[in-house]
Amino acid sequence: MTDQKSLVIDFPYFKSKFKKVNIMKHSFWVVGSAFLMAYACSPAKKEEKPLQFTVNNQASLALTDKPVVIKKGEIPGLESQAGKWPLVVSVGDTVAAQYDDTDGDGQWDELFFVTDLAANDAKTFTIGWADEVPEFAPRTSVRFGKREGADIPVHPAQADTLPADGLPKSVGYQPYQTDGPSWENDKVGFRHYFDGRNAKDLFGKKTSAMSPEDVGINSEGAVEDNYHVMHDWGRDILAVGNSVGLGGVALMIDDEPARMGVTVNDAVNNVEESVFQIVKEGPVRSVIQYNYNNWQPQDRSYDVQEVSTIWPGMYAYKNAVSVEGLQGDETLLVGLVNINNDHELSEIEVNDEWVVLLTHDQQTYEKEWWLGMALILPRSVYEGYTEAPKEGPLSNTYLAKLNVENGQPVEYFAAAGWELSDEQFTDRDYFTKYITNLTKQLSADVTVSWEE
Known part of the structure; x- marks a missing residue:
């Protein structure tokens, strides 16, 4: 004390x-x-x-x-x-x-x-x-650690730049704790594969406390996958594969989906330089930012920025994406992984502001637990959805299609409800009602007035 x-x-x-x-x-x-x-x-x-x-x-x-x-x-x-x-x-x-x-x-x-x-x-x-x-007492948190060599312990970091040839397959080791940054609130946690894959994964939480700082490293400070087993706080629960996970992004270029980044089997990235930074880690709001400079799909070049924000009380995070270098035939794609889902996708027009894409199944590892996932998308730019192929560098995912203008950010939310966070999430109607209510809360306006 x-x-x-x-x-x-x-x-x-x-x-x-x-x-x-x-x-x-x-x-x-x-x-x-x-x-x-x-x-x-x-x-x-x-x-x-x-x-x-x-x-x-x-x-x-x-x-x-x-x-x-x-x-x-x-x-x-x-x-x-x-x-x-x-x-x-x-x-x-x-x-x-x-x-x-x-x-x-x-x-x-x-x-x-x-x-x-x-x-x-x-x-x-x-x-x-x-x-x-x-x-x-913190109700949000960001965790990011890296190492400069296979025999060098992980240390906390506020930012990092990943060159195209800095992938694990190229350097021979995983440089990042939990493969990249993780962020959470009192309800749920997420992580981003900053090692070139640029997919977004999910941590299920069983407690409102922040998860330990040493998740993803062992007692010697080495990177270790120790979060796919159950702990008091929870665990990683989502199989991502070659999808972009829950809320990850891609582009539809001339009617063909293009992955921003590569798969775990690639040694060189298609993004020349990826830059990450923790903008703010605070007790009630945390913000992280990614800049993907000179992403080169299909002989083109784009600069993409993502800003992810989380605050307490919601099983979700907010993402804002902007793209520079658009030629006019592109559509922004937002992913909703579909690896362990055998039930239908729900498309829900909640109000004039938001539309929801929602899945609910035992879509965790080994189909062990019930998990609902949803994308809350701006209705003004929503253009429906498609499915990626079952195989390939971008696969096994629903892809929401959003109209995007050069340099203009598109904001949306990605949400998940795990049965060990709330046992009522086993029920699809309950999860659907939760997401619908959350969406309406996001639409609700509050005003501040000062007393004279």
């Missing part, structure tokens, strides 16, 4: 101190409700009010862990706080939030948190001020 530490929290016209409490190595901050009550009842300051804002749910639908984004410039009085951090306080407790630099200038510009809201309801929050950023 680390030493307790005091955090100075300022509300308008007075200052107090509260203890930072450490539980199971994770920290959270507590602000006594009696503190706010005493302030509200103070005769001397009764006419003064702390800075408050209200989040309004405009939908007739209850929202769970709904993201709230406040731009730095929207916070009244921030300039007068001499570099202090705005804390979001609700019912006397500090809300887990983070301060993100979204434009890459080295300064935070966005305050992000999640909250629950009843249908057509509103919730009021108070802003306090702190000298340092609080630590919150």
